[in-house]
Amino acid sequence: MGQVGWKGLCLSLFDYKTEKYVIAKNKKVGILYRVVQLSILAYLVGWVFVVKKGYQDSDTSIQSSVITKLKGVAFTNTSELGERLWDVADYVIPPQGENIFFVMTNLIVTPNQRQDTCPESTGIRDALCSKNRDCPAGEAVIAGNGVKTGRCLKVGSNTNGTCEILAWCPVEKKSKPKKPLLATAENFTVYIKNSIRFPKFKFSKTNVLNTDNDSYLKHCHYSAQHLYCPIFHLGKLVSWAGNNFQDMASEGGVIGIQIEWDCDLDKAASECNPHYSFSRLDNKFAEKSISSGYNFRFAKYYRDAEGVEYRTLIKAYGIRFDVMVNGKAGKFNIIPTIINVGSGLALMGAGAFFCDVVLLYLMKKSNFYRGKKYEEDENQNSSPRAAMLKGDFRAGMQKGPCPLSYDRLKPCRSIFWATGVQPTENGRVSHSAAPASI
Amino acid sequence: MGQVGWKGLCLSLFDYKTEKYVIAKNKKVGILYRVVQLSILAYLVGWVFVVKKGYQDSDTSIQSSVITKLKGVAFTNTSELGERLWDVADYVIPPQGENIFFVMTNLIVTPNQRQDTCPESTGIRDALCSKNRDCPAGEAVIAGNGVKTGRCLKVGSNTNGTCEILAWCPVEKKSKPKKPLLATAENFTVYIKNSIRFPKFKFSKTNVLNTDNDSYLKHCHYSAQHLYCPIFHLGKLVSWAGNNFQDMASEGGVIGIQIEWDCDLDKAASECNPHYSFSRLDNKFAEKSISSGYNFRFAKYYRDAEGVEYRTLIKAYGIRFDVMVNGKAGKFNIIPTIINVGSGLALMGAGAFFCDVVLLYLMKKSNFYRGKKYEEDENQNSSPRAAMLKGDFRAGMQKGPCPLSYDRLKPCRSIFWATGVQPTENGRVSHSAAPASI
């Protein structure tokens, strides 16, 4: 028996068990269900597959390198500096040509500063004084340029003056040219070379047309037609970001240049193109507030004949450009495909659940449907049936098919009802009597 | 017929098919299942929706720009430099005020270095020598400052010396002030302006109070009360990162300033606030090892009257601050909502699966429940029933309802069991005989 049992067990392992369904001839719910199914299908096909490319394995860890190079010169003629020509080495900070670069458009120059003592600028609250006691020696001026020496310097017969400080003297004047000095920076051009690589797919590309024709890259400018000529006119860059170069030039600001690579590697490599977008990163709306614009101070250091150090302090206003590269590549892969299809189908289960709720609790005849859907297990008395169903005759007999004792009749009868056979008035059932009548 | 068939088919398309369930009056499993359902529901509501905001479409590709500006001056009085005042242009490197900035707190100055020959520093193993042959001309000193000239220089009557090298002479002395020179840098303040933008939702904000009241931003300091006054006291920054400024000042280190924007755009924009956190990025635990601290060398280049270049080498110790911005924004969107609800419900299926296993294999009466759950398809002999169910009489007849040949009796009988009709002892069944009796 054991042997046979095992064999049976093994065989039964390969019986396919499928849910038993009840067909509810209820068009309302039926249609509802079809709608749900269709919308899930639409979602699966339309959203997951077409839009989100759910059949692809994707790589978002893009490796990118950005090299930037500016071109252009500006001529200025100011009292401090006289006639002066500015070239790349002068106005680009830092010079390395990385993904973040700053173009100076306006500046306050304070030449020949030396370590010395001089009056603090009158603009600084903490430095105002009426007597020396207001300037305790050795105390640094808050938000100021130096350390108080202990003297209060007054101009002429004023009762008020500013503290004398030890600092880089003379201190910077708080006035900046209304009109940007390097206004012509608008015509400078920047060449932005971006090379990317998707390590997972060993795919690399650059945003520069790979041509031997030097003159092309020497004279082209970026446009929808010249997508692979990444040479930008600064003025255009700013206007594309929704701003006016001359406005930004005087106060400074930050422009973001996003380069987006969204590559479908199931298509040809030529389909994988960079997409540029431009935006102003510092909030221009605070234009009025003191927090507006972008500027910083730096100095050039010199030594005079005696070897004494002096410097030229420059407060530089200008536009910082941040080149940000991001992207993702996708390539067909069977695993995500299966997963997405699978979970999509799994969603159907949720749809069915929803429709069941409608059918079983919101429909007029829901009571009846519940009856159909949920089959009582008629515990004790139906066990023989269960046993016999399994063809195990003895088991059935042991548990005993119901005798005709009245107390057990009702449940028993219910079996017969279940078989659609109609009871006689006296509760006895004809065909179980029939044999007797033979 | 075809026409009718098609019509039927079409209609049947809109019959709703729902799984047939068996009710197992087993309170244990029943309760278990309810618990599972409740926990899934709890997970769905509590975790997916409340915590993870699963009903929102999110944008993590934050666009951010950081502008930093330091304020403060320090006074030093050393033998090399004499009385000297350090201001922003002196101690901030690089000066541009980007998201990474370095504040010099201690330094070794080696002034007036010229291209010349001089003895290598005694600290360098490779430069130790006893005779000229130990210093092959033209060979670079490993981890040293120059190229050997071929001579071994000895001080006085020592038998050992160091190679003469061609280098920037004199070479740097390997001694650094125990006490940080710019200890007062602790009182410097830094203004960190951060503007962010979520392109997907066209939402932008800045961490600076948008006020016209200049004095506010001139005098406030960051605190829980002044969340929108991003002016930080360097000493506090370091202490918030769990370190002591003076300790870091002498050896240097790296402090990370994280700005987190976690915005729920279903709420008011004013609910979207920056959250600051501070941490030390270089591992302080290696304090003892040579790999500790943060320092670098840079030089200022000069020309003397003859136009000969000389330089001042500065080994700068200090604290580097890295401002890192990240964030995400969420806004209600129907698609993720449906997906999450759906997959949550789909999870119920898994729960049911789990409970089935318990019911069918771990329960005392599991044998019986299996019988209820799995209905045999009584292959050959029940096919007529199947056929008749579909009302296709002939088909049923062809396949033939079971004849009374004894060998086929058993399976046949099983049908009748299935119908709850009891066989007579001789295996004949009354009602199939009944018609004959008419």
Next chain:
Amino acid sequence: MGQVGWKGLCLSLFDYKTEKYVIAKNKKVGILYRVVQLSILAYLVGWVFVVKKGYQDSDTSIQSSVITKLKGVAFTNTSELGERLWDVADYVIPPQGENIFFVMTNLIVTPNQRQDTCPESTGIRDALCSKNRDCPAGEAVIAGNGVKTGRCLKVGSNTNGTCEILAWCPVEKKSKPKKPLLATAENFTVYIKNSIRFPKFKFSKTNVLNTDNDSYLKHCHYSAQHLYCPIFHLGKLVSWAGNNFQDMASEGGVIGIQIEWDCDLDKAASECNPHYSFSRLDNKFAEKSISSGYNFRFAKYYRDAEGVEYRTLIKAYGIRFDVMVNGKAGKFNIIPTIINVGSGLALMGAGAFFCDVVLLYLMKKSNFYRGKKYEEDENQNSSPRAAMLKGDFRAGMQKGPCPLSYDRLKPCRSIFWATGVQPTENGRVSHSAAPASI
């Protein structure tokens, strides 16, 4: 009754309802289903759990700080500069030792440039002229070095010359040393210290062996054996990236150094190791095109005795190294575990769906299986059965079992078919007659 009803309802809440299954003795589909189940299980265990570690909660927001430090000196002997030694302060730009650093390997020096007038370089198309009118005064030379003064300068008896410009004079010569000046940079070493932190798990680590043995870090070099000695030989770095240092040195380029931290925090911290990979980021394939290589210009500014500014312009070619750190940490967490198991099981549903399609539409006997799977709800007439099933006898009676009126016979008959009872030719059914015969 109400009370009883509520009690019953409450109890019934804890009845476990399980789908009823039909066993299709179809080995083909059975095996198919088992295969599907096994593959889903394999996917779940193999892919989700073993490969993707689906049982872990992961943290990808790695906090990282990189400190780089170069060592090495180079000796050059050129006409412009004479004998010169280059040390770190000379060839590393910027000096701060951040995650992006540039090593100068070749350069064009233009010393003693002053603001003056001189002929534009002949290489620039826009500056070529035959008469003064070709050089409108004040116009900037496109892609040139200065602003035209209005004069056309010709050498000797040439009919063509170049415009005179106001610029930093003399202008740069367009010739660069074929052989890289600082070829010996190949032997420089760089020390890359990387400290990481996973905030969510409060786990931090560094890529430097935490030893007190200074000499180790002074003399080791990175290799598979010395994973925690992040000291790299520049030449090796470049070769690991698949390039030749000397080739890159003359034109310049960009090398990416990826440091990957993939940490399983369920294991010991010592199992969490950095993984280095090296790649060339600028596309070397464009070697020929003008867009190849990497170089930039910067200047050193001086003042002569009269305080007039002059500068040395340096066009620096070299290799930029970008250190990129990314990583993720995972730690066991119950929630993702449950989710993954759950959705894995939910996938089974999809598998069953698939097999059903096969069974019900592709199998020979699919017609029969459909009959088994889908149970008609025999609307009106079977309601009593449904009612009685629920043991509610009266309800059953009210709705009334089907009378023998002929119009209602067909549906009624279908019940009997369902019970496997055979009709007589005249449509009357024996056992419903039987009682009459009694």
